[in-house]
Amino acid sequence: MMQRQAYAAYNNSKILTASPAELTLMLYDGAIKFCNIAIAAIEKNDIEKAHNNIMKTERIIIEFQASLDHKYPVAKEFDRVYTYLISRLREANLKKDAEILEEVLKHLRTMRDTWKEVMQLSQNGDRATQVS
Numbered sequence: 120m121m122q123r124q125a126y127a128a129y130n131n132s133k134i135l136t137a138s139p140a141e142l143t144l145m146l147y148d149g150a151i152k153f154c155n156i157a158i159a160a161i162e163k164n165d166i167e168k169a170h171n172n173i174m175k176t177e178r179i180i181i182e183f184q185a186s187l188d189h190k191y192p193v194a195k196e197f198d199r200v201y202t203y204l205i206s207r208l209r210e211a212n213l214k215k216d217a218e219i220l221e222e223v224l225k226h227l228r229t230m231r232d233t234w235k236e237v238m239q240l241s242q243n244g245d246r247a248t249q250v251s
Contacts (some may be wrong), residue, residue: 123193140238143183150179154224171218176227180204182184200226222249 137145157172186200187194204223211219 138236140241144231144234144238146183147227150176151224151227151231153179154220154227157211158217158220158224161215161220166215169215170212173208176223177205177208177212180208196215202224204218 124238153172153175157169157176160166160168162170178203185206187197187201189195189198206224207219207223210216211223
């Protein structure tokens with residue numbers, strides 16, 4: 120019991136002290152985690168657990184979509200990708216189709232990995248600015 124409380128407190132402080140970029144990365148990781156849980160639940164025929172985790176993944180994607188800044192042209196492309204992923208998640212949930220979730224997972228991992236690269240490039244750029 121105390122270990123769970125300590126872990127929850129650690130996670131909470133991690134979230135509260137994270138930068139917006141780190142929070143975005145955490146959300147991508149969360150969406151990937153929930154999608155993996157949903158796939159495993161489908162394989163075990165645990166329909167409720169699959170549904171709940173697909174919905175968690177969908178809510179994260181909806182949050183990403185809602186937070187897009189449309190003053191940048193790339194937002195339109197991200198909007199299309201998020202709309203597609205939401206559509207696929209809904210289809211996967213209706214059919215309880217792990218194959219569709221695997222496709223969504225592939226996209227989420229690619230997006231997360233790209234986000235990590237952007238964060239690293241940004242940090243390296245910040246360091247270069249500080250040195251000069």
